[in-house]
Amino acid sequence: MSNVLELKKQQVDEIASKLENSKTTVLVDYRGLNVEEVTELRKQLREAGVDFKVYKNTMTRFATEKAGFEDLNELLVGPTAIAFCEEDAVAPAKVIGNFAKEHDALEIKGGVIEGQIATLDQIKELAELPSHEGLVSMLLSVLQAPVRDFAYVTKAVAEQKEEEGA
Numbered sequence: 345m346s347n348v349l350e351l352k353k354q355q356v357d358e359i360a361s362k363l364e365n366s367k368t369t370v371l372v373d374y375r376g377l378n379v380e381e382v383t384e385l386r387k388q389l390r391e392a393g394v395d396f397k398v399y400k401n402t403m404t405r406f407a408t409e410k411a412g413f414e415d416l417n418e419l420l421v422g423p424t425a426i427a428f429c430e431e432d433a434v435a436p437a438k439v440i441g442n443f444a445k446e447h448d449a450l451e452i453k454g455g456v457i458e459g460q461i462a463t464l465d466q467i468k469e470l471a472e473l474p475s476h477e478g479l480v481s482m483l484l485s486v487l488q489a490p491v492r493d494f495a496y497v498t499k500a501v502a503e504q505k506e507e508e509g510a
Contacts (some may be wrong), residue, residue, distance in 0.1 A: 352403065359399055359407030359426075367433035369456040370440050370467055371416065374398075374425050376449025385443050385450070392435040395428045415461045419453040433458060434473050441471025 363369055374382060389396045399407075401420040408416045427436040436455075444450040455462050457470060474482065 355399065355403050356406045356410060359404055360410040362395065362426075362428040363407060363411040363413055363456060365430050366428040366456065367431070367458060368427075368429055368436045368462075368470065370427040370436045371419050371453040371455050372425050372427070372440060372444075373422055373451040373453060374449070375423050375451075377447060381447055381449075385440075385447075388439050388443065389427055389436070392439050393429060393431050394436045394439060396425060397428075398423070398425045413456060413461060416454065416456070424453065427455075434470055437467050437470035438473070441468060 374385075377385070386396050401424060404420050404424065404426070405417050408414055408420075427440060429436045437457075440450070440452060444452055452464055452467050454464055455467055457466060462470075473479075
């Protein structure tokens with residue numbers, strides 16, 4: 345009997361640790377997804393470096409209390425899967441958000457973003473952000489624009505001086 349209790353305690357500790365260490369955690373209700381759809385969602389999340397697990401709600405409730413996220417308990421009703429990501433704050437929301445657009449049965453409940461309880465709307469907003477690569481690309485284009493503009497101005501000034509000198 346104590347073996348079972350020890351396993352439950354380990355699971356609570358594991359969930360609490362993941363809640364504390366993840367940049368973003370997203371809770372979803374996956375009822376209505378078939379096996380192939382759940383498998384595809386898991387594959388997309390795994391490829392994005394996201395850990396996706398289903399735990400008993402009672403274990404998750406103990407873990408949320410241990411980690412200081414008791415406000416999540418109201419979301420722990422019905423089948424709940426949890427996506428954790430320690431590396432990328434956007435990845436879980438983006439993958440799940442995009443998947444939910446194509447699969448109405450997947451319902452985002454809420455989660456935690458950078459240590460703060462997040463609403464469904466906040467998770468959706470995060471999902472709309474560009475990926476890390478997209479942000480880098482945007483930054484580079486912003487940084488390159490002044491250089492291009494400077495080159496155009498320099499060329500125009502040189503051409504104008506040539507015309508005046510000619």
